[in-house]
Amino acid sequence: MDQLSAQWFDSGSSYDGDELLFLDGYQVLVKHLAAGVNVKLEHEVTAIVDQGSAGVSVETKQGVFTAARVVVTLPLGVLKSGSVHFQPALPFGKQAAIDGLGVGVLNKCCLLFPQTFWDSEFDWLNYLPKLGQGGQWAEWVSFARPTKRPVLMGFNAADFGTAIEQWDDTAIVQSAVGALQSMFGRDIPAPVDALVTRWASDPYARGAYSCHVLGSTPTQRDDLAKNIHGRLFFAGEATERQHYQTVHGAYQSGLRAAQEVLLAGVATTNSKRTRS
Known part of the structure; x- marks a missing residue:
């Protein structure tokens, strides 16, 4: 309690209505969203390299993947741990948000x-x-x-x-x-x-959810959510200003990031047409 921000610890929002229990676990939601998607399991990410116009490379222990755009959904605890190296280094505002926001258990x-x-x-x-x-x-x-x-x-x-x-x-x-x-x-x-469960000890989570500790503000979630040069996008509950700490907040952040990716693609296409 002595680490939480008295001003912002409960700054989020909630929806009206009853809560829903997935009797077969959250796997039903994951399986539904993953239907038709080529999901690579056991590919631990070690580095994300923004190569400018050449795209973004994601280095894993099983190989390297390159794409024009990448959505980063790493938990805040993993971002704080530094286990995934960003090249070039993340912008000051985004790194300050990572350092400033807290991770709860x-x-x-x-x-x-x-x-x-x-x-x-x-x-x-x-x-x-x-x-x-x-x-x-x-x-x-x-x-x-x-x-x-x-x-x-x-x-x-x-x-x-x-x-x-x-x-x-x-x-x-x-x-x-x-x-x-x-x-x-x-x-x-x-x-x-x-x-x-042991969320803090899990190397792929490093905590259960983000929280507002002393010195942090809701605007830092906006900084964490900002894309970098229209190539590197960020999602996850910690990037959601109103519904952080929740599954639906994480889901909504994914929709927001996907929309940003689509708009970036349209902007790139229009730019190429203008130059031609």
């Missing part, structure tokens, strides 16, 4: 139980931890009502969410069950399966 622990022991009519369960354990396992979501399965998912953010990434799965599950025992009693059943 929100890790999940999803537990499958043999049966429900909580009131399945409620989707969200809140827990007030003991003194000195502020924020630990304070928020849970129940999937029992929408999925008819005895599943609870606990969230941990900030310092504690980052710290438990160094624990093994068994320790994390034990900590989660301990919190649930404080809420529902020590005779609750043991989970039969579990799934945990």
Whole structure:
């Protein structure tokens, strides 16, 4: 909390209406959008080189790809890590946005139980931890009502969410069950399966989402979204000023970048016609 901007930490917008749960996971959305697209998996990008009129080269550990225009959707945490080298270096304003915006952590622990022991009519369960354990396992979501399965998912953010990434799965599950025992009693059943996330440790994410820390402003998201010379374009939730931190924000940023690419192509074509 001491790192967040009091002025801008919740500057985003939200849509009206109920939330939608993908019962088969976000893969259904990804598969739909990827239909008919030649997607190259396991091609870790190491460098992006703007070669001017010759186009943009994307260097990976599996080879080099060249195109007239490239859309960069690297998470903010990856951009901050410097694991992908840009040549030439990114403009000052864009690098300042990368350095200035924050990256948050929100890790999940999803537990499958043999049966429900909580009131399945409620989707969200809140827990007030003991003194000195502020924020630990304070928020849970129940999937029992929408999925008819005895599943609870606990969230941990900030310092504690980052710290438990160094624990093994068994320790994390034990900590989660301990919190649930404080809420529902020590005779609750043991989970039969579990799934945990470690977003900060994931080299392809380096965090769960962008956030406004002290000194950052919403205009930095605009700077992060700006294309470079009509050849290098940027998308991702961190580039979305109104709906950052969300899947729909990331999707909308992709639509915006795609439209910019199309307009850049039209401008290039018109320029060639004028010269001829």
